[in-house]
Amino acid sequence: MKLFSCGVCGSTVHFESIRCENCGTALGFAPDICDIAVFRADSGLAEDRLGGRWRRCVHNTPDEGCNWLVAEADGDPWCQSCRLNRVIPNLADPRHRDLWKRLEGEKRRFVYSALRLGLPITPKSRDRDGLAFDFLADGPGFSERVLTGHADGVITINIAEADPVERERMRQEMDEPYRTILGHFRHESGHYYWDRLVRDTALLEPCRALFGDERWDYGAALQAHYENGPPPDWGARFVSAYAACHPWEDWAESWSHYFHMVDTLETAFAYGMRLTPRTGLTGVLSVDAGIDPYETTDFDTLLAQWLPLTLALNSLSRSMGHAHAYPFTLPSPVIDKLRFVHQVIHGQVVRPAAAVA
Ligand SMILES: [Zn+2]
Ligand SMILES: [Zn+2]
Ligand SMILES: [Zn+2]
Incomplete structure (x- = not known):
């Protein structure tokens, strides 16, 4: 998640902010441009940095608490x-x-x-x-x-x-x-x-090659999972025990981990995080979150940041008496699945030679 700044006084504000803590200006999140806009006057309209105008989502009430905005020209009363x-x-x-x-x-x-x-x-x-x-x-x-x-x-x-x-x-x-x-x-x-x-799409066969054939009986697969548990070696091939129950669940678990990775890396990027551990193992454990992960098309660049960041994140959680924030390990078959999700999202999947007619 990004950090944002108040368009009036420049103070740091957050994704959930409805008001600048420093200057008191009312704020809202403009989803079309993923930025915070400010309510400058009593017109009921917010203005973004480029002069675009926005009104409040109808769920912007104390009960519902939505701080998102709707573009002035958009006829929908609800935000995106x-x-x-x-x-x-x-x-x-x-x-x-x-x-x-x-x-x-x-x-x-x-x-x-x-x-x-x-x-x-x-x-x-x-x-x-x-x-x-x-x-x-x-x-x-x-x-x-x-x-x-x-x-x-x-x-x-x-x-x-x-x-x-x-x-x-x-x-x-x-x-x-x-x-x-x-x-x-x-x-x-x-x-x-x-x-x-x-x-x-043409991605179906490459997807099956990695995740397995999703035409397996889904109901029977779930029942077997709940009755017998995951295969003993699931940790070597899947990101979670649940992912082992059916290719669809493996895909959905891998997909959600890709979101965990990219959004947490964006937070590290927003805060300008740099980690240089004092153990001598700086090459393996160091992080220099100098890239916007949502814009990064090279998966290995993301992964090189993610693994050391999760180690630090987990250590910080334990120091506060919490469980690990990211209680997962990523064996190489799981990394291949995450890479595939990345390639699907970024339109980069290369079809296997046999499938290219
Ligand atoms: Zn302000
Ligand atoms: Zn809304
Ligand atoms: Zn599911």
């Missing part, structure tokens, strides 16, 4: 993130308001990354190949449990995922090292973008 919603929770329940607000905050971080990577992110209400979100709560019966997942451009999120106690309970029940709301958005979007970018 809020307009993706198809079903929202029943707000008559005050707990739902709080959970939904947390989900939307993380969703804006996912949408930011999609915009920065130039991925298509049109609402399904406008384009049948577009994307939509359903935020649903469990009903009283077991059969009314909401499963977080993706189907045909609709990402369903169980709003209980926004409750930290419930999420931690599920994390332990599933024996996962990592479970976050943002991780869910990144993972489920992987399923959507596989349909959009891989399924009906």
